[in-house]
Amino acid sequence: xxxxxxxxxxxxxxxRHGETAxxxxxxxxxxxxxxxxxxxxxxxxxxxxxxxxETVVQHILSSDLMxxxxxxxxxxxxxxxxxxxxxxxxxxxxxxxxxxRSDEIQSLHPRAWEEWxxxxxxxxxxxxxxxxxxxxxxxxALGSIAAAHKGQHLIVVTHGGVLDMVWRTARGLSxxxxxxxxxxxxxxxxxxxxxxxxxxxxxxxxxxDTRHLADLPPQxxxxxxxxxxxxx
Numbered sequence: 696x697x698x699x700x701x702x703x704x705x706x707x708x709x710x711r712h713g714e715t716a717x718x719x720x721x722x723x724x725x726x727x728x729x730x731x732x733x734x735x736x737x738x739x740x741x742x743x744x745x746x747x748x749e750t751v752v753q754h755i756l757s758s759d760l761m762x763x764x765x766x767x768x769x770x771x772x773x774x775x776x777x778x779x780x781x782x783x784x785x786x787x788x789x790x791x792x793x794x795x796r797s798d799e800i801q802s803l804h805p806r807a808w809e810e811w812x813x814x815x816x817x818x819x820x821x822x823x824x825x826x827x828x829x830x831x832x833x834x835x836a837l838g839s840i841a842a843a844h845k846g847q848h849l850i851v852v853t854h855g856g857v858l859d860m861v862w863r864t865a866r867g868l869s870x871x872x873x874x875x876x877x878x879x880x881x882x883x884x885x886x887x888x889x890x891x892x893x894x895x896x897x898x899x900x901x902x903x904d905t906r907h908l909a910d911l912p913p914q915x916x917x918x919x920x921x922x923x924x925x926x927x
Contacts, residue, residue, distance in 0.1 A: 701845075701846055702846050703845040703846050703889070703890070703891070704845075704846065704887050704888065704889045705840065705841040705844050705845060705846070705847060705849065705887065705888045705891070706751075706847070706848040706849070706885070706886075706887050707837075707840070707849050707850075707851050707885070707886050707887070707888065708746070708749065708752070708848075708849070708850045708851065708883065708884070708885050709851050709853065709857075709858060709861065709884040709885070709886060710742065710766060710767075710850065710851065710852045710853070710881065710882070710883065710884070711852075711853065711854060711855050711857075711858055711878055711879065711880055711881065711882060711884075712731070712735070712758075712760075712762040712763045712765075712766040712852060712853070712854060712880065712881070713731045713734070713735030713736065713737075713738035713739045713742070713762065713765070713766045713880050713881045714731065714732055714734045714735035714738060714880045714881070714914065714915070715729045715730065715731055715732055715735055715762050716729070716732045717729050717794070718732075718735075718880060718914075718915050718917075719732065719734075719915050720796060720915075721796055721797065721915060721917065722794055722795060722796050723789045723792050723793050723794065723795055723796075723800070723820075724762075724786060724789075724793065724794075724854075725786050725787060725788050725789035725790075725793040725823070726760070726785055726786065726788050726789075726793065727793045727794055728760050728761045728762075729760075729761065729762055730761050730762060730765060731761075731762055731765045731766065734911060734912060735762070735765070735766070735880065735881070736765070737911065738766075738880055738881035738908055738911065739765060739766045739767075739768065739769050739770075739881060740769050741881070741907045741908060741911075742766065742769065742770060742881045742883070742907060742908075743768075743769025743770040743772065743773045744769075744773065744907070745883065745907040746770040746773060746774065746850060747770075747773035747774065749774070749848070749850070750774070751848045752774055752776070752848045752849060752850050753776075753844070753847045753848055753849065754776065754779065754844060754847065754849045754850075755767055755770060755771050755774070755776050755777070755778050755779070755849070755850045755851075755852070756778070756779050756780075756781060756784065756840065756849060756850070756851045756852070757778050757779070757780050757781070757784065757851070757852040757853070758780065758781065758782075758784040758785050758786070758852065758853050758854060758857075759780040759781060759782050759784075759785065760785055760786070760854075763784070763852045763853060763854065764778060764780060764852075766852050766881060767850070767852040770850055770852075774850075778852075781836065783832060783833075783835070783836035783839070784833075784836055784851065784853045784854075784857060785853075785854065786853075786854035786855070786856045786857065787823070787824050787826070787829040787854075787856040788823050788824040788829075789820045789823045789824075790819065790820045790821050790822030790823030790824075791804070791820065791821045791822050791823075792804060792807070792820045792821070792823070800820075804820070804821060807820055807821055814826075814871055814872050814873055815871050816830075816869070816870035816871045826860075826870045826871070827870060829856065829860060830860045830863075830864070830870055833857050833860045833861070834860070834864065834894050834895050835894075837861075837888060837894040837897075838891055838892075838894035841888040841890075841891035841894055842891035842892075845891060855878045855880075855917065858876070858878045858884060859874050859876065859878060861884075861886060861897060861899075862875070862876040862878075862899070862902070863875075864895050864897055865886065865897040865898065865899045866899075874917070876902070876903070877902070877903040878903065879903055879905050879908070879914055880914055881905075881907075881908060882903045882904060882905050882908075883901060883903075883904040883905070883907070884899075884901060884902050884903065884904070885899075885900040885901040885902075886898060886899055886900060887900060
């Protein structure tokens, strides 16, 4: 009787970091190292309690930015696992507009803002990263993770833009156009990558589950289509 092939599927619980003051103020965060606010810490605490039941998890990975590491910490404590950080899991880089609200960008960089509202995959804020470059970075990071952890279960704490790239890839959507998926702070998402050589072949198992965040204040919503409506 032939020996069954080992399962090489990598199971990833993807988490967007908890809330920050800049999330609440709808500022572009990017690579800026912003900490969680009080609500974000409570979200992370509750997330940790939920993830305590994920006893099959063998590793916890995180973006090296503070807000992601702070979100990962309670889960790491519950599961008695270290957090391994990676700059490859950072948010999209927004260059000179990081820290600004949309009205500030319109005032200081009007042309860049008008071009941003076209949501083209090859557009970048001044000195920033295009959606295409960002997507390439994220899929490469997922491929490296899947190759290093075949058949394993991991928690990966990262950023909203990263989850947007995952959603678009899994659904076969263009990198151009406004965001189309819900990506709440500290929400629970689960994906699978069956073949590390094809990290863009992503199966979404669960998405945007926030039951563990019930009764917390409503989250700030980054609605890209709202800016289009305001433009019209």
